[in-house]
Amino acid sequence: MVVESAEVLRDFPDAATLRRDFPALTQSVHGHPLAYLDNAATTQKPEAVIRAEGEYYRRDNANVHRGVHTLSERATAEFEAARAAVARFIGAAEADEIVFTRGTTEAINLAANAWGGANLGAGDEILITELEHHSNIVPWQLIAARSGAKLVVAPIDEDGNVPLEDFSERLNSRTRIAAFGHVSNALGSVNPVAEMTRLAHAAGALVLVDGAQAVGHLPVDVGGIDCDFYAFSGHKMYATMGIGGLYIRAGIAADMPPWQGGGEMIRSVSFENTLYAEPPHRFEAGTPNVAGAVGLKAAIAYLDNLGMARLAAGEDETLEYALEQLRSVQGLNLVGRPAERVGAISFTIDGIHPHDLGTLLDHAGVAIRTGHHCAQPVMEHYHIPATARASLGLYSTTGEIDQLVAALNEARKVFSP
Amino acid sequence: MMDSELAALYQDVIIDHNKSPRNFRELEPPRREADGYNPLCGDRLTVYLRVEDGHIREVTFQGSGCAISLASASLMTEALKGKTVNEAQALFTQMHALLTDRNGAEGDVELGKLEALAGVRAYPSRVKCATLAWHTLQSALEGEHESITTE
Numbered sequence: 001m002v003v004e005s006a007e008v009l010r011d012f013p014d015a016a017t018l019r020r021d022f023p024a025l026t027q028s029v030h031g032h033p034l035a036y037l038d039n040a041a042t043t044q045k046p047e048a049v050i051r052a053e054g055e056y057y058r059r060d061n062a063n064v065h066r067g068v069h070t071l072s073e074r075a076t077a078e079f080e081a082a083r084a085a086v087a088r089f090i091g092a093a094e095a096d097e098i099v100f101t102r103g104t105t106e107a108i109n110l111a112a113n114a115w116g117g118a119n120l121g122a123g124d125e126i127l128i129t130e131l132e133h134h135s136n137i138v139p140w141q142l143i144a145a146r147s148g149a150k151l152v153v154a155p156i157d158e159d160g161n162v163p164l165e166d167f168s169e170r171l172n173s174r175t176r177i178a179a180f181g182h183v184s185n186a187l188g189s190v191n192p193v194a195e196m197t198r199l200a201h202a203a204g205a206l207v208l209v210d211g212a213q214a215v216g217h218l219p220v221d222v223g224g225i226d227c228d229f230y231a232f233s234g235h236k237m238y239a240t241m242g243i244g245g246l247y248i249r250a251g252i253a254a255d256m257p258p259w260q261g262g263g264e265m266i267r268s269v270s271f272e273n274t275l276y277a278e279p280p281h282r283f284e285a286g287t288p289n290v291a292g293a294v295g296l297k298a299a300i301a302y303l304d305n306l307g308m309a310r311l312a313a314g315e316d317e318t319l320e321y322a323l324e325q326l327r328s329v330q331g332l333n334l335v336g337r338p339a340e341r342v343g344a345i346s347f348t349i350d351g352i353h354p355h356d357l358g359t360l361l362d363h364a365g366v367a368i369r370t371g372h373h374c375a376q377p378v379m380e381h382y383h384i385p386a387t388a389r390a391s392l393g394l395y396s397t398t399g400e401i402d403q404l405v406a407a408l409n410e411a412r413k414v415f416s417p
Numbered sequence: 418m419m420d421s422e423l424a425a426l427y428q429d430v431i432i433d434h435n436k437s438p439r440n441f442r443e444l445e446p447p448r449r450e451a452d453g454y455n456p457l458c459g460d461r462l463t464v465y466l467r468v469e470d471g472h473i474r475e476v477t478f479q480g481s482g483c484a485i486s487l488a489s490a491s492l493m494t495e496a497l498k499g500k501t502v503n504e505a506q507a508l509f510t511q512m513h514a515l516l517t518d519r520n521g522a523e524g525d526v527e528l529g530k531l532e533a534l535a536g537v538r539a540y541p542s543r544v545k546c547a548t549l550a551w552h553t554l555q556s557a558l559e560g561e562h563e564s565i566t567t568e
Contacts, residue, residue: 030420031420351436352484353482353483353484354483355458355483355485355543355546356427356483356484356485359423359426359540359543360423360427363420363422363423370458371457371458371459372459379459385459385460385461385481385482386458386459414427414432415432415435415436415484
């Protein structure tokens with residue numbers, strides 16, 4: 001009803017209000033208020049996350065899963081509570097389906113090494129797409145070289161989408177795993193991950209989804225996607241750097257050998273025979289980033305409190321505004337026109353190299369990423385060495401977009417005096 | 418409006434050489450050449466040299482990159498033509514100091530228009546853009562990765 005929805009909107013804090021929760025956003029850069037539009041690289045952290053990690057170190061710090069003393073019990077409880085929070089946040093059925101890692105890159109390396117090392121052989125195929133970040137290409141190349149498996153790449157179309165028929169055509173009885181991004185870091189394209197998963201499963205392959213660019217922007221439901229692995233980073237969802245995770249569907253992890261050896265991942269060790277712990281601890285050798293996990297739990301609480309669906313809707317409005325405003329800049333070319341877009345807009349400007357643009361914008365207080373975005377195959381697809389990329393977060397305002405557009409117009413004047 | 422630090426980086430001479438790079442072509446053999454690549458930003462240059470009797474008779478370049486790297490390469494080719502190999506080495510050393518040394522270049526080599534590149538010192542992430550052409554030149558002179566064609 002109209003009245004109800006108006007009330008919902010009124011009660012929901014706008015981006016300008018949410019910004020106040022993020023201390024780093026209140027600063028000036030080169031005399032201008034900071035317009036932080038590099039959220040696809042990393043998001044800023046709310047006070048709640050910074051405080052949670054500080055409190056952990058002030059009060060609870062101890063190593064986990066080994067001491068019987070009070071602090072160790074507290075740290076262990078916090079760490080495992082964070083695992084449960086992550087599981088619930090991304091729709092996993094069990095907390096034990098979540099392995100903590102340093103981030104998405106380590107999560108994909110874990111899957112490629114532990115699962116791939118045990119399950120891939122000569123003649124097998126690994127299917128990825130042309131849209132992938134290097135971290136969802138190189139780990140598979142490494143395991144392919146070791147196992148004799150072949151890396152197969154599904155192409156993208158001119159708009160930056162992965163056409164399902166091209167993806168489907170490359171699936172066959174030799175495909176053991178399909179690995180693809182949920183959202184492209186370079187173009188912002190959203191892949192139809194549930195449909196791609198269904199196609200891969202029908203061909204008998206497992207599925208890994210790289211969720212680095214999705215978790216902070218969309219409600220994620222691994223159960224709904226039905227994927228077997230889901231990799232993500234905490235620092236792209238308002239938690240700190242050095243914590244992330246890999247969802248491994250129950251039943252798959254049990255047959256996966258460890259990929260790193262050390263403490264924490266064993267049941268018993270002797271020189272003759274070492275028994276490994278059950279998942280997820282089997283894949284968490286060494287002292288984990290407990291403070292990072294505590295911060296991740298705080299970030300999830302922050303996001304849950306606001307509601308991911310509402311955050312996504314708000315961010316989408318700002319993204320649409322940004323697209324409309326950028327189209328008004330003379331000489332600006334949008335790179336990719338994905339059917340569905342989240343978070344990021346890549347573009348070039350005639351006559352100005354993206355790196356010069358990055359420096360010029362920085363002097364106007366606008367932080368964007370310039371370069372190949374660790375997605376060189378995407379750049380090659382468009383025959384360009386680099387792009388400028390503006391990427392949004394929950395605190396991005398239309399005012400920041402106006403600041404970006406004004407700075408782009410100024411930059412054009414510098415280069416066409 | 419550009420602030421003064423930015424204006425020092427993007428001087429008119431840089432903008433001009435970016436827009437119309439000088440000696441921007443492949444050199445016919447015989448020649449020396451070397452490729453320079455900055456994997457961080459994707460800038461890619463090839464420097465071509467014709468050295469006769471210890472003198473640089475011709476120097477050209479091709480490639481793609483930001484305004485700083487293109488202007489640096491373009492200005493370099495202008496400065497080098499007719500210099501001896503020893504003079505070119507001295508210029509390399511002087512330019513390296515100009516671009517990386519906080520105290521600026523101290524030496525007796527006249528830099529002329531090349532002084533316009535001094536602004537990058539304030540931008541640690543952009544220094545490599547300006548030095549790329551010079552390192553590529555060095556490798557062409559030293560013959561590290563050169564491919565000498567005598568046809």
